[in-house]
Amino acid sequence: MIDRRRLLLSSVAAAGAAAAGSALALPRAVPQSEGGAKVTALLERMMAEFLAESPEFMTTLGLDTGPAAAVRSRLDDRSQAFLDRAHGVYRGYSAELATIDRTALSGMDAVNYDTTKFMLDSAAVSDRFDYGAQAVVGGAAPYVVSQLTGAYMGVPQFLDTQHQIRNADDAGTYLDRLQAFAGVLDVETDRVRSDFAKGVVPPDFILRRTGEQFTAALGVSPAESGMTESLVRRAREANVPGNWAARAEAIVRDAVYPAMQRQAEVIAAALPGATSDAGCWRLPDGEAYYRYGVLSYTTTDMDGDEIHRIGQEQVAELSARADEILKAQGLTQGSIGERIASVGQRPDQLYPNTDAGKAQLIADLNAQMAAMQTRLPEAFGVLPRATVEIRRVPVAIEAGAPGGSYQMPSLDGSRPGVYYINLRDTAEWPRFTLPTLTYHEASPGHHFQICIALETDGIPTLRKMPLFSGYTEGWGLYAEQLADEMGVYADDPWGQLGYLQSFMFRAARLVADSGLHHKRWSREQAVRYMVETLGDAETTMTTEIERYCVWPGQACSYKLGHTVWDRVRERAKTTMGDRFDIRGFHDTGLAAGAIPLQVLERVIDDWAAGRA
Structure with a gap:
């Protein structure tokens, strides 16, 4: 994502x-x-x-x-x-x-x-x-502060990954921003109080998860907090002299932590009166809010019933394809989800949950990315110039963070794109699931698509940004399909199973998201559906479902977006016949910059008609 x-x-x-x-x-x-x-x-x-x-x-x-x-x-x-x-x-x-x-x-x-x-x-x-x-x-986010939203988690990560430390001025402005962070927290706390007074209170399980993250953050001494450590470490690496540790520690102790504590107390005070109702339907004008969430993330105006039906149909079709692979590998007993889960538990599929095991996992991802890089000219006429790095999600926020995510590079090329992977537990990443994740987050997925837009002349600057989740996440999932079509799994049935599981996961999200916010499912009902359908660990699926609770509609953008990318390609093939060129299709769709899905369809239809 x-x-x-x-x-x-x-x-x-x-x-x-x-x-x-x-x-x-x-x-x-x-x-x-x-x-x-x-x-x-x-x-x-x-x-x-x-x-x-x-x-x-x-x-x-x-x-x-x-x-x-x-x-x-x-x-x-x-x-x-x-x-x-x-x-x-x-x-x-x-x-x-x-x-x-x-x-x-x-x-x-x-x-x-x-x-x-x-x-x-x-x-x-x-x-x-x-x-x-x-x-x-x-996109829609009904709660100012949750396990995934709020300055308390966003600003420390921003300071660590975005604010560069190259000299004493950079270090000084880092401290200025750290001091300003306390005021930002209090501003958001005021907004939280206001929303709570309107009845906009997260579900009790979201409040508890958020409270756990506050407890974890405040449980670290100011001297050892990531906010202090980041400045000290990077100043040392840049050979910037100064007593940065003491200055950062004082700000964290005297300003940031007290403001964070005030926010944590407001969150905790709401817990006794909160309900366990998971969907945004219970909020003021909640049904309309979900339609807004779907619109803002997918750029489509589908209702919950249609999303639910599409998800169920696609889960059934993808499950049948996965069943064929499982049977071919001798796995015939149990549900499809149970059999996929059994593959993920095989010793040859697991990395040790140690620092060495996590380092090996990232090394293997880099190797997969490098191998794909040599294949890209087969499918694209234009390749991005910017590079991409693979990094671990910071330990301080990994408990509530998504499994994988992408961060775009700077416009001036001074900072590369970053593909983050959450390594809180390597058991969540069996080997057979990793290649398709890399193709989604890096190349030919998010890194590829976003950098092509950044580097293409003639696109207004705002449309170079990843504005529309349906277009961008749809491309990420389409990139996974493209890798399969390029033959990367020709001798790797487990890898292809991982690719199909990824698609099943995104299709199941349509069912779960619309279930929560439209059909009024409980969190437990949604978790049970995901576990039974996919065979993933209950803890993993609980984190996923809680994500959907605070970003209504976002989980739908992947598969709905992919469906449009795939559909418009097939339509172009029909229009162009033998003149269809896969590289031209990709270059045209990406060089258009960020666009809603309905605009993407017009762009490709016009391209195909003009070359038929």
């Missing part, structure tokens, strides 16, 4: 756009019409204004240098007042877009218009709800 929350927390107000413009030379697409030029200008202004109001985004993209270096001392504004102002700005963007004649646009101008309209219409839907993270551009 993509680490999108940091990039897409909110929109921006117009103030300060000049500062962003001085840090970034925004590319200009060649307009085909006056209206097209206006759409491009609007998108570029939206990006510049977003950057001007998001110091963290500036740092993430590597643009916090030169005249914009002052932002390195600040964190993003997470206040309700800021979010309200951002929604007002987006209403202004919508009014501006409405003055442009869509019927006069074609080609990339039309793509830009349709993508912008979807973003603005989705923002208008988000504005109807006065609770949650209220991401203006991005």
Whole structure:
């Protein structure tokens, strides 16, 4: 999955756009019409204004240098007042877009218009709800703080992985941001109290999981906290002299930990009155909130019944394919999930749950990634220049973090893309499951797709970002299918079983997510369904289900997105016949930049028709 929350927390107000413009030379697409030029200008202004109001985004993209270096001392504004102002700005963007004649646009101008309209219409839907993270551009998150949302976990990771330490100024601005972190926590705590008063309280099991993470974080001495250790370690590596340990420790002890404790106490105080109802249906206007969640993540407007049906049908089809492989390997007894689980328990499939075993696992992932790199020209005409690294999810947040995720590189190339894998327990990663994960997160998956967009000329800068989960996660799953079609599992039936299990997992997510939020399943019912269908450990599936509870609709973006990528490819093959070129299909779909799925379909249909 993509680490999108940091990039897409909110929109921006117009103030300060000049500062962003001085840090970034925004590319200009060649307009085909006056209206097209206006759409491009609007998108570029939206990006510049977003950057001007998001110091963290500036740092993430590597643009916090030169005249914009002052932002390195600040964190993003997470206040309700800021979010309200951002929604007002987006209403202004919508009014501006409405003055442009869509019927006069074609080609990339039309793509830009349709993508912008979807973003603005989705923002208008988000504005109807006065609770949650209220991401203006991005996905639904009904709880400001949970095991997966909130500054308490996001800011320390941001400081460690994004804020570079190269000199004393960098170390000093790290301390400034660490000091600001306490204020950010208190702002979010105020929003949590406000939401709780409206009845927007996470389920009791989410509150407990979140409380456990607070306890774990606060249980580490300030001197040994990751916030202190990160600065000390990286200053030492960069040969930056100074007593950074004592200064960071004092801020963590006197400012950050007290603010974190205040937030933890608000979370704990809500637990006695919380229910175990898992879905967002129980929230104010909860049924509509789920439709918004599906729209924001998948860029489709499917209802819960349709999602549930599609998931059940695809689980049945994929299970039949997995059954054939299992029988061919002599595994005929028990359910498909039980037999897949038995493969994952074989000694030859398990890495030791030790530091050495985890190091070997990452080494094997690097080898898989390198082998795929040599094969990519078979399927792509354009390859990304940016590199990707494989890293372990930080131990401090691994308990509630997803299994795998991707973090995009900086625009200036100073920081590579990163594929994170959660190694809290190597038993969760049998060897046969790892190749398809690598193809999803790295190449030809997320790293490949996002870097092609970043490196392609003519795409408005905002559309270079991973804006739409349906497009991006759909591509990640399509990349897994492509690897199979390239023959990587020709002599590896267990690896192909891992690929099919991955697809079964994503199809089962459709059933579980719609079950929780539309059909009012309990957490236990959803966990039981996933365990029985997939054969995974109950602890693993519990973490997964709890993720769906706080990001309604997000889990649907993978398989629904993949279905569109696969469908539009087959339609192009039918249209083009012998003239179909797989490299042209991939290059066209990726060079369009971030787009909603319905826009992707139009882009590929137009490409196929033009070459038929």
